[in-house]
Amino acid sequence: MIPESFDYQRTSTVSEAISLLQKHGEDAKILAGGHSLVPTMKLRLATPATLIDIGGISELKYINDKGDYLAIGAGTTHWEIESSDLIAKKAPALSQAAAQIGDVQVRNRGTIGGVLAHSDPQADYPGVVLALDATIVVQGSRGERTIAVSDYFTGLWETALGEDELLTEVRIPTDSANANSCYLKFPQPASRYPFVGCAVAMDSSAGSCSDLRVGFSGVGETAFRDSGVEEALRGNTLNESAIASASAKAAEGRNVLSDVFVSEEYRRAMAQVYAKRALTKLS
Ligand SMILES: Cc1cc2nc3c(=O)[nH]c(=O)nc-3n(C[C@H](O)[C@H](O)[C@H](O)COP(=O)(O)OP(=O)(O)OC[C@H]3O[C@@H](n4cnc5c(N)ncnc54)[C@H](O)[C@@H]3O)c2cc1C
Incomplete structure (x- = not known):
């Protein structure tokens, strides 16, 4: 697959890249690692007239x-x-x-x-x-x-x-919740993109869950913080039953993606499983 032809500009400073963005407007695209943009260009889903390469900055x-x-x-x-x-x-x-x-x-x-x-x-x-x-x-x-x-x-x-x-x-x-954080994912076996990715940052140093943030990738149309899980657990003592009932709320009320690999129902169930595993890992 061959992309549309384009002009290529290699930059060495942030200000140079910004000037080029301003000059070329919506016809230009930034090129960083190229691992999302180049496949998109090969499929001709993106056809930028100019690529501004920031890889050397x-x-x-x-x-x-x-x-x-x-x-x-x-x-x-x-x-x-x-x-x-x-x-x-x-x-x-x-x-x-x-x-x-x-x-x-x-x-x-x-x-x-x-x-x-x-x-x-x-x-x-x-x-x-x-x-x-x-x-x-x-x-x-x-x-x-x-x-x-x-x-x-x-x-x-x-x-x-x-x-x-x-x-x-x-x-x-650099807060104490972030120092006690983890990320678990259920990957697509070929590409490794997450069908479900669950990140948890939690401060439980005082014996109960004082600060908790739960983020999901791969589950919805955008990544999201899961306030249902957070609210169910915040302030509670961390034990098996509290974690089980909080993680059962994962993705509750959300539109969950469905594709040829993973149905909505299965992805929602896996969101609950991965929330439970991540919370248990940190407790
Ligand atoms: C085989 C394969 C497997 C992959 N598996 C995974 C995976 O398991 N999990 C995962 O998360 N990702 C995965 N990726 C994607 C990979 O992580 C890409 O590196 C990433 O999505 C894009 O980063 P990049 O630096 O390559 O950006 P590019 O492809 O260069 O750019 C992506 C987009 O961002 C814009 N852009 C880039 N940098 C900037 C900037 N600093 N400011 C403004 N705009 C910018 C570009 O214009 C473009 O629109 C995979 C990719 C491939 C090819």
């Missing part, structure tokens, strides 16, 4: 401890996230998700910025960054702005990212 590749939060550059690859000791300690759900994405080739090329800009409902990170209560940093011709992750995923394949904006950084709070 070194200022987008970092993982820094800022005290209150971890700052992760948008160009950081899944492999770099998976192998970061800092992320493994402060936000283990994110390293566990990174380690389960696709295969080694995908993890070596694909970036966190690319996944979050693409906003595939089947991708792993969206449910994880919701559970970790991340902040998304974007830059455009009007400067920089931050978007709470709860406002970021706006619909199927849609985000709050403007057409002339570059996603530059993901901020993960």
Whole structure:
């Protein structure tokens, strides 16, 4: 499969990429790892006239401890996230998700910025960054702005990212719930995309569940925080029966995806199973 012809622009700074975005407008697309965009172009579902390659921008590749939060550059690859000791300690759900994405080739090329800009409902990170209560940093011709992750995923394949904006950084709070977080998934056996991915961040240091955030990937039209599970457990002592009744509420009242591989009914049941497993793992 061969894509439509396009112009190719390789950039080395964020400001250069933003100027090119402004110049070419909706005819241009950012190219990061290319592991979602290039297949889409080969299928001719995307036919950008210009590709702006940000893969060589070194200022987008970092993982820094800022005290209150971890700052992760948008160009950081899944492999770099998976192998970061800092992320493994402060936000283990994110390293566990990174380690389960696709295969080694995908993890070596694909970036966190690319996944979050693409906003595939089947991708792993969206449910994880919701559970970790991340902040998304974007830059455009009007400067920089931050978007709470709860406002970021706006619909199927849609985000709050403007057409002339570059996603530059993901901020993960370094709170005690995030330090006690995990990500479990029921993967499609060939691609490894999650049929169901469940991320949980929980502070239970005082003996009861004082802070709890549950995020799902792969289950609905967008990733979502599951307030039903959270409210059922918050403030309660963590025991088998409390976890069982809270996880039975997973995806309650939500439209759940159905496809040729997994029916709505089965996916909903698996959401409950994976919520229970993740909560049990952290308790
Ligand atoms: C075989 C295979 C298996 C996979 N398995 C999984 C899996 O198990 N789980 C999973 O989650 N994903 C999976 N993926 C997807 C993979 O994680 C991709 O890396 C990811 O979806 C996109 O990241 P990228 O850096 O390659 O982005 P690209 O493909 O380069 O870009 C994706 C989109 O985001 C835009 N974009 C990229 N970066 C930015 C930015 N900084 N600012 C603004 N816009 C930007 C692009 O314009 C494009 O529209 C798989 C992919 C393949 C090919």
